[in-house]
Amino acid sequence: METLTGRRALITGAASGIGLATAKKFVSEGAQVLLADIDASAVESAAAKLGMESIAGDVSDPEQVRGMFAQADSSLGGIDIAYLNAGITLGEQSDIESVSNDLYRKIIGTNVDGVFFGVREAVSAMRNSGGGSIVATASIAGITSYPIDPVYSLTKHAVVGLVRSLAPQLEGKKITINCICPGVVETPMVGEAAAQFLKESGFPLIQPDEIAKAVVAAVLDGSTGQAWVVQPGREPLKYKFRGVPGPRVPGAEGMMLPDFRSRSRGEDS
Numbered sequence: 001m002e003t004l005t006g007r008r009a010l011i012t013g014a015a016s017g018i019g020l021a022t023a024k025k026f027v028s029e030g031a032q033v034l035l036a037d038i039d040a041s042a043v044e045s046a047a048a049k050l051g052m053e054s055i056a057g058d059v060s061d062p063e064q065v066r067g068m069f070a071q072a073d074s075s076l077g078g079i080d081i082a083y084l085n086a087g088i089t090l091g092e093q094s095d096i097e098s099v100s101n102d103l104y105r106k107i108i109g110t111n112v113d114g115v116f117f118g119v120r121e122a123v124s125a126m127r128n129s130g131g132g133s134i135v136a137t138a139s140i141a142g143i144t145s146y147p148i149d150p151v152y153s154l155t156k157h158a159v160v161g162l163v164r165s166l167a168p169q170l171e172g173k174k175i176t177i178n179c180i181c182p183g184v185v186e187t188p189m190v191g192e193a194a195a196q197f198l199k200e201s202g203f204p205l206i207q208p209d210e211i212a213k214a215v216v217a218a219v220l221d222g223s224t225g226q227a228w229v230v231q232p233g234r235e236p237l238k239y240k241f242r243g244v245p246g247p248r249v250p251g252a253e254g255m256m257l258p259d260f261r262s263r264s265r266g267e268d269s
């Protein structure tokens with residue numbers, strides 16, 4: 001059976017919650033992990049407890065993301081797995097009229113730019129080492145509406161869209177890309193008061209180590225472009241998206257969009 005033994009992984013948002021649980025799981029399965037987080041002291045102490053290295057950095061800054069991958073290269077000798085997990089919510093400030101420009105930029109910067117910069121660096125690093133696996137943390141809010149925090153939902157839909165659309169391009173490079181779509185996980189992001197409220201309402205929460213298992217499954221499964229849903233009491237499952245209505249023009253019923261870029265590249269001449 002395939003395992004993580006000897007694999008080299010970078011995990012963002014690794015100082016807390018899902019990222020920390022996944023770092024622990026990866027290490028217990030024999031991987032070498034570089035833990036990255038914006039919270040310098042928390043990530044340093046988390047890594048020390050695991051006997052691993054850490055780097056402090058902000059995923060919304062392309063140069064800092066480049067620095068994370070450069071450190072993975074120098075301290076791990078390369079990278080086989082990139083788990084792009086860092087993320088934030090708007091929390092109590094989700095009323096659309098009270099979302100300031102700064103707050104909007106902050107959540108887009110962390111949840112969308114952070115994944116994009118991470119994917120770009122990961123592809124470049126993995127191309128040199130013959131392939132690898134990229135996993136991003138999206139959310140159930142990335143495949144369904146989430147009225148509690150619509151801007152968060154926007155960012156997670158972006159992650160799901162990127163993962164599904166990019167997968168075919170990366171197949172030739174032997175890189176898989178998937179995302180994890182958890183329901184509500186009991187982490188500091190949710191907060192103690194909200195977690196307590198949900199429990200009292202009888203709503204089941206997921207523990208972060210369940211998400212870590214799903215990340216391992218996504219890495220080892222070998223499939224790509226999948227959104228892995230993780231809900232309490234279920235095994236992680238690859239979400240089945242419904243097809244969208246295609247054209248209904250005679251001769252082109254249900255036709256798939258051809259890659260029109262090949263014409264401008266002169267590939268069809």
Ligand SMILES: NC(=O)c1ccc[n+]([C@@H]2O[C@H](COP(=O)([O-])OP(=O)(O)OC[C@H]3O[C@@H](n4cnc5c(N)ncnc54)[C@H](O)[C@@H]3O)[C@@H](O)[C@H]2O)c1
Nearest residue numbers: 013015016017018038058059086087139184185187188189
């Ligand atoms: N907790 C949930 O219910 C839930 C559900 C679905 C998806 N998620 C997603 O899971 C991921 C992890 O969340 P969590 O619940 O473990 O939260 P968490 O708050 O426990 O951990 C998030 C970590 O990301 C770090 N971080 C935040 N901004 C950063 C940045 N700009 N650069 C680098 N690190 C940064 C934080 O310091 C923190 O250590 C997020 O992407 C989140 O959106 C969480």
